[in-house]
Amino acid sequence: MAASDEADGVEARTTTRRPRAPASPRRGAGSQGADTPSGRRAPRGGRRRRPDPHLGRPATGVVVTGGASGIGRATCVALAEVGRPVAVWDINGDGATQVAQHCADEYGVTTIGVEVDVSNTDALTGATQRTIGVVEKIGGLVHAAGIGGPGPVTLLSDESWDAVLDVNLRAGAMLTKQLHPNLRAAGPGSAVVYISSVEAFFGSTFLAAYCASKAGLLGLTRSAAHTLGADGIRVNAVCPGAVDTPLLAPLLAMPGMRETFEQRTPLGRVAQPADIARVVRFLLSDDAAFITGASVVVDGGLTAVAGV
Numbered sequence: 001m002a003a004s005d006e007a008d009g010v011e012a013r014t015t016t017r018r019p020r021a022p023a024s025p026r027r028g029a030g031s032q033g034a035d036t037p038s039g040r041r042a043p044r045g046g047r048r049r050r051p052d053p054h055l056g057r058p059a060t061g062v063v064v065t066g067g068a069s070g071i072g073r074a075t076c077v078a079l080a081e082v083g084r085p086v087a088v089w090d091i092n093g094d095g096a097t098q099v100a101q102h103c104a105d106e107y108g109v110t111t112i113g114v115e116v117d118v119s120n121t122d123a124l125t126g127a128t129q130r131t132i133g134v135v136e137k138i139g140g141l142v143h144a145a146g147i148g149g150p151g152p153v154t155l156l157s158d159e160s161w162d163a164v165l166d167v168n169l170r171a172g173a174m175l176t177k178q179l180h181p182n183l184r185a186a187g188p189g190s191a192v193v194y195i196s197s198v199e200a201f202f203g204s205t206f207l208a209a210y211c212a213s214k215a216g217l218l219g220l221t222r223s224a225a226h227t228l229g230a231d232g233i234r235v236n237a238v239c240p241g242a243v244d245t246p247l248l249a250p251l252l253a254m255p256g257m258r259e260t261f262e263q264r265t266p267l268g269r270v271a272q273p274a275d276i277a278r279v280v281r282f283l284l285s286d287d288a289a290f291i292t293g294a295s296v297v298v299d300g301g302l303t304a305v306a307g308v
C-alpha cells in the first residue's frame with residue numbers, strides 16, 4: 001500500500017509494509033503461512049525471531065531515522081529480529097521501503113517506510129502521523145540519519161555548516177521534541193538513542209562541522225535524559241568508531257586506509273553495522289533500564305589506545 005500527499009508544503013511519501021505470506025511452508029517452520037493471533041503473518045523459516053527482550057510488556061515500535069542504509073538499516077533488522085515493529089524514516093524513500101519490506105518478510109513484524117527529510121522540522125508531524133497509523137505505539141527513537149564533512153574550519157561557509165548541523169544535531173533535538181508525547185504514552189521503558197561518533201572526542205581537521213555535531217549530540221543526550229527522565233524515558237548516545245557503511249566507503253577505499261584503521265584498533269578490524277546495532281538494541285531494551293544520559297563507545301578499542 002502506498003500513498004502520496006502534501007504535508008506542510010513538503011511531499012512525504014509513505015509506504016506501509018505488512019508481512020508477506022511465504023510461498024510455501026518450509027521444514028521446521030511451524031505455523032508458517034498462517035495468521036498469528038495478532039493478525040500478523042509468521043516470519044519466513046530461514047531466520048527465526050528471537051524472544052522479545054522487552055520484558056513482560058508488548059513490544060513497542062521504534063522510529064529509526066537513516067534506516068535505509070548502514071547503521072540505521074542494521075538497527076531496523078536487529079529490532080525486527082526480536083519482534084519490535086520498526087518505522088524506517090529516511091530521505092531515501094525507496095531504500096526505506098525496501099528495508100521495511102525486508103523486516104516484515106523476514107521477521108513478521110509490522111513496519112512502515114517513510115520518506116522524510118528529518119532536517120525539515122515541518123515534515124516531522126506528518127511523518128509521525130503516518131507512522132502511528134501503522135505502528136500503534138512508538139516506544140523508541142533512534143536518530144541515525146547523518147552526513148559527513150564538509151572540511152576544515154577555515155573553509156566553512158554558513159551553508160556547509162548548517163547542512164551538517166541541521167541533519168546530525170538539530171534533527172535529533174526536534175525529533176525528540178516531536179515524539180516525546182508518543183514515547184510518554186507508550187509507557188515507562190521508552191528510550192531514545194542518538195548515533196554520535198568517536199569524532200565527538202577527536203579533532204579531525206577535515207570534519208569541523210561533523211565533529212561539532214557529534215559532540216553536540218552528547219550534550220543533548222545529557223540534557224534530554226534529565227528532562228525526559230521524569231517520564232521514565234531514557235536517553236543515551238552511541239559513539240561508533242570506523243564502521244563499514246556507504247558513508248565511510250570513500251575513505252576506506254583510499255589506499256592503505258582500511259589497513260590503517262585495522263592496525264590502530266585493538267580488535268584489529270573495522271566494525272560491521274550489526275556491531276553497532278546490537279548495542280543500540282540493548283539500550284532500547286529493558287536490560288538497560290537504569291542507563292540514561294550515557295555515551296557508549298563502540299569502537300573496538302580505538303579511542304582507548306590512540307584515537308583517529
Ligand SMILES: NC(=O)c1ccc[n+]([C@@H]2O[C@H](COP(=O)([O-])OP(=O)(O)OC[C@H]3O[C@@H](n4cnc5c(N)ncnc54)[C@H](O)[C@@H]3O)[C@@H](O)[C@H]2O)c1
Nearest residue numbers: 066069070071090091117118145146197240242243245247
Ligand atoms: N560509518 C561510520 O564509520 C560511522 C562512524 C561513527 C558514526 N557514524 C554515524 O552513524 C550514522 C549512520 O551513518 P552510516 O555510516 O550508517 O551512513 P549511511 O550513509 O550508510 O546512512 C545514513 C542514512 O541517513 C540518511 N539521511 C541522510 N540525510 C538525511 C535526512 N536529511 N533525512 C533523512 N535521512 C537522511 C541517508 O539517506 C542514509 O540512508 C550517522 O549519524 C553517522 O554520522 C558513522
